[in-house]
Amino acid sequence: MALGFIKKIFSFGKKEVEEVPADKPLAELDQLSTPEQLYEDTTAQEALNVPAETIPAEAEPVVEEQDAFEETAVEPELLQDIEPVVVEQTEIISPPVDEFIEATDEMESPMGEAAIEPVAIPAPEAPAPEVEEAPEPIIAPKPSKVTVSKTVEEKQVEVPIVAEPAVRLSWFERLRKGLFRSSQQLGDSIGSIFTRRKLDEDTLQDLEDVLIQADLGMETAIRITGALSATRYGKDISTEEVRTIMAAEIEKVLGPVAKPLELDLSHKPHVILVVGVNGTGKTTTIGKLAAKLTAGGLNVMLAAGDTFRAAAIEQLHIWGKRTGAPVVSSKLGADAAGLAFDAWKQAKEAGSDVLIIDTAGRLQNRAELMDELAKIVRVLGKNDPEAPHTVLQTLDATTGQNALNQVEIFKNIAGVNGLVMTKLDGTARGGILVAISAKHKLPVYFIGVGEQVEDLEPFAASDFAKAIAGVA
Numbered sequence: 001m002a003l004g005f006i007k008k009i010f011s012f013g014k015k016e017v018e019e020v021p022a023d024k025p026l027a028e029l030d031q032l033s034t035p036e037q038l039y040e041d042t043t044a045q046e047a048l049n050v051p052a053e054t055i056p057a058e059a060e061p062v063v064e065e066q067d068a069f070e071e072t073a074v075e076p077e078l079l080q081d082i083e084p085v086v087v088e089q090t091e092i093i094s095p096p097v098d099e100f101i102e103a104t105d106e107m108e109s110p111m112g113e114a115a116i117e118p119v120a121i122p123a124p125e126a127p128a129p130e131v132e133e134a135p136e137p138i139i140a141p142k143p144s145k146v147t148v149s150k151t152v153e154e155k156q157v158e159v160p161i162v163a164e165p166a167v168r169l170s171w172f173e174r175l176r177k178g179l180f181r182s183s184q185q186l187g188d189s190i191g192s193i194f195t196r197r198k199l200d201e202d203t204l205q206d207l208e209d210v211l212i213q214a215d216l217g218m219e220t221a222i223r224i225t226g227a228l229s230a231t232r233y234g235k236d237i238s239t240e241e242v243r244t245i246m247a248a249e250i251e252k253v254l255g256p257v258a259k260p261l262e263l264d265l266s267h268k269p270h271v272i273l274v275v276g277v278n279g280t281g282k283t284t285t286i287g288k289l290a291a292k293l294t295a296g297g298l299n300v301m302l303a304a305g306d307t308f309r310a311a312a313i314e315q316l317h318i319w320g321k322r323t324g325a326p327v328v329s330s331k332l333g334a335d336a337a338g339l340a341f342d343a344w345k346q347a348k349e350a351g352s353d354v355l356i357i358d359t360a361g362r363l364q365n366r367a368e369l370m371d372e373l374a375k376i377v378r379v380l381g382k383n384d385p386e387a388p389h390t391v392l393q394t395l396d397a398t399t400g401q402n403a404l405n406q407v408e409i410f411k412n413i414a415g416v417n418g419l420v421m422t423k424l425d426g427t428a429r430g431g432i433l434v435a436i437s438a439k440h441k442l443p444v445y446f447i448g449v450g451e452q453v454e455d456l457e458p459f460a461a462s463d464f465a466k467a468i469a470g471v472a
């Protein structure tokens, strides 16, 4: 209902956007999205067990003026001093993407890879970040709150977003397809337990083990075996019956966290800070989300707060062009908190409804990087005491159990108040979302089941529970 509401309210508030040839940005994005190219520097993810001390301390990009953003020191005069130097859009985009990737690969990153000084892109002297395309302010009256749940394919989009596949699957079909490996593995294991066996202590114990191995978590495993035991103990039971009860119990766990993202537009801009470990899908999710919001008629501004990687800045610019959202960015290595502060001012001046801020990926066990994230949150609060209003954490479903710990730490440091689980397509570990929901009880706003713009959907507990349990 809220989707239609957005559509109605904002259908006449759309801004004109520069037409972007569909093939070029897509080709560029595809290049950027190739893991071997783009995420070489983020393979540090796999090094979750690598002690921080093995990573050279000098790998940190140094911004001399950083201290100006400490808790009590953010005064307007000081901020003038630390405003990040602008990199014009053309200077970021004009070199071929390959060069960016090369530069990024060679550049010393906060994760400790081999490094060069971040001088590949010259910094012009302009004093403040600039917005590529200032949006026309929306003149229509707006509600103070909107609920974001519109699917991209439901509305008219003026900017070509993706080439339409030959056959369009429904959302549920895509979800089922995405979770096929998770549900198949679970189904096979359940099938092997319940072939010609009554429900007894042994089968219950075997089932509990299978559910835990499927990353569903101890709490949910006990819940499912308890429900089965309560009604079917000592009786023959089919795999289908087990799956049905499992789906029902999983839905009970997921129901309370499956909430739509609500934007409080009495804050202008409503600030969404996107955080998470490297490569979990922050930038991609921002692009997908921006597409939904702009399609709903909201004025969205993006901020390239991942100031460590040229490719990340470039990737956000491409999403900005595809979605018609202006992008605020600065030079490589600039202070991310300063960039966030300036982006808020730009969004305020432009009358943006929503400001979505990208951040550099960081491992949750890198204390100094987590401190930097806390600083971004603090600095945003200088502009608007309630900002950031939404702190979204992206979680990579393929990570498995480590995601539980990631949420714990990001929640404590950055005040995460909503989750997006990405890469549920093709993983056998989709069950982790159930364990996270049971433990952290944070709203899960969206799930990602692919790299395309339409592959982000509001999280629906029933659909997810059925898909993972393999129930039709």
Ligand SMILES: Nc1nc2c(ncn2[C@@H]2O[C@H](COP(=O)(O)OP(=O)(O)OP(=O)(O)O)[C@@H](O)[C@H]2O)c(=O)[nH]1
Binding pocket: 032, 033, 034, 035, 042, 276, 277, 278, 279, 280, 281, 282, 283, 284, 285, 306, 312, 359, 360, 361, 362, 394, 421, 422, 423, 424, 425, 447, 448, 449, 450, 451, 455
């Ligand atoms: N299969 C699949 N791939 C995804 C999904 N979401 C993101 N990706 C891919 O995951 C990779 C990393 O995505 P990014 O959005 O760049 O991740 P990030 O968190 O911004 O990365 P860093 O800036 O390095 O921290 C890209 O290749 C994306 O296309 C998803 O839901 N499914």
